[in-house]
Amino acid sequence: MAGYAVILAMFVIGCFAIDRSMPNLKGMRWLKSAFALAFAGIVLFSARSYTHLFFIVSLTNLSLVMTYVLLHQAICEVLERPNHQIRISMAVVVFNILACVDFTLVHPNFSYFSYAFSTTAAVQIALSAYVLFRHYPPLLRGPAMFAGGIMATLASIHVVRAIVTIFLGPPHTDLTHPYLFQSFFTLVHCMLGISAGLSFVWLSVCAQRLNLQTLALTDGLTGLLNRRAFEEALQRELTYSNRHGKALGLVLVDLDFFKIINDTYGHPIGDEVIRRVSAVLQCTTRGSDALARFGGEEFTMLLRDTDSMQAAMVAERIRHSIEMMDNLPVSLNITASVGVAVSTFGDTSETLLKHSDEALYRSKRAGRNMVSIHSDSTLERVYLPAPQSRHAFLSPHR
Incomplete structure (x- = not known):
């Protein structure tokens, strides 16, 4: 977990450096915010021994869900598509908050909470994969399909986790000491999360290059060839x-x-x-x-x-x-x-x-x-x- 936090911190610093050197790069402000929230969630989870369980669960999982929501907004901005899925994203956030409250204050059942989080996360990530697969410009097919594949894989991992939780369930309900499958899921999730961020940077750079080529070859007043x-x-x-x-x-x-x-x-x-x-x-x-x-x-x-x-x-x-x-x-x-x-x-x-x-x-x-x-x-x-x-x-x- 500490290694993942270090990698996230380096990625956030890299995003700030890219945004500073290429201020017109689309989606970078959303990407910076998304991974800054993910880093904050990891830091909060690391302080689980000193904080009430409610704050660990609520803030950590809310930061992770909001990471997916902001990443989806970044993808829409790069592809120049309106975010028609904003209501679904807000519903995902609200449902996750309610699940956190229910788990910590009403029914402290880790199986139920794990299922609820994985399901909502899978829905939000699947929305991003759908936009990447269906609404990319033809000249951005390669990076869009690559990023969409990573997002689809990440959504599938959450679906697998939800299914395993339903049929097997964890051997205990202690969130702060995850069992073997949970540890494996966390590792794969971290790797895919970083890969999704890198693929987005590639997509954004390719989109910027395409825009520059378009500006160089078209008339600004009419949009015709120059x-x-x-x-x-x-x-x-x-x-x-x-x-x-x-x-x-x-x-x-x-x-x-x-x-x-x-x-x-x-x-x-x-x-x-x-x-x-x-x-x-x-x-x-x-x-x-x-x-x-x-x-x-x-x-x-x-x-x-x-x-x-x-x-x-x-x-x-x-x-x-x-x-x-x-x-x-x-x-x-x-x-x-x-x-x-x-x-x-x-x-x-x-x-x-x-x-x-x-x-x-x-x-x-x-x-x-x-x-x-x-x-x-x-x-x-x-x-x-x-x-x-x-x-x-x-x-x-x-």
Whole structure:
């Protein structure tokens, strides 16, 4: 028990050091509190010869149960999940307190108390295992499954203890001198508890790294890919297209006269317009199409396995969707100029971007609010859909 207390103390100190060096690491404040309570419980139990049994049982077991509750809260915070199980956790705490009172003041039966504590602990730990197994982000699968496995094992140990207590029971009722199985359970419980804490630290560090990667590759205003991430995606998709002989469409969208909006109404209104447009673009493209804010009021997207006509249809649908946007701030009406380029074998990311940019400026020079396509022969032409077939470009399918 003394060795376990030393290990817990070192773990708590380590958590404080990690939290100090990485203050944005999610869940660490809950983890520190959880294992500080566990350490306090061990210290209280060590003073059992000098304290009334009621205080030993009540405070020690309450600290252990609250350790599981706080650890569950830490897991929810790291996985960015609301703690929908908070009522169950509170019920577990209340039931444990009542069991402590009953054991020390009414029915001093160790078998009953051991069963009650193990059952409530198993329920609380199982909740954490459920959240880890069911609600992890795909990129956190490894650490989440590992932590969930440890929590599931810890819950199973408590279930085994409860079953053994029911059918065998301890040879005596003296809590301060545990029998052989109780000593073995305490050892395994200590080992799994430390393992759960270490697995949580791993999960939290992986989640922090994932968040940093997301921040580095996404635009903070819209949540779309940023220019750096888009250029990396463009290079990958071009390599794939050239290898398999498939065309890759590149659409460049620029909001018309956007500088006037910023100068007239201020940047907050301009930012809101950018957010609304990004939402429209996400609704008018496939999930497999890479969509990015290329800079300022420019957006760009990659269209996999798309020829010139299909890319033109998508571009016209986008242009029309932006033109028809309503409920914009201060009753604004906005339009967009669009440039389209489709890759041919041997194209590089630089040449494809150059072709789409040339097509975009052709749309601007021709009067804006239109789609221009860079043809395979490197000649630019303006794409103007016939009025009678305009509905074809509004179709959600292509």
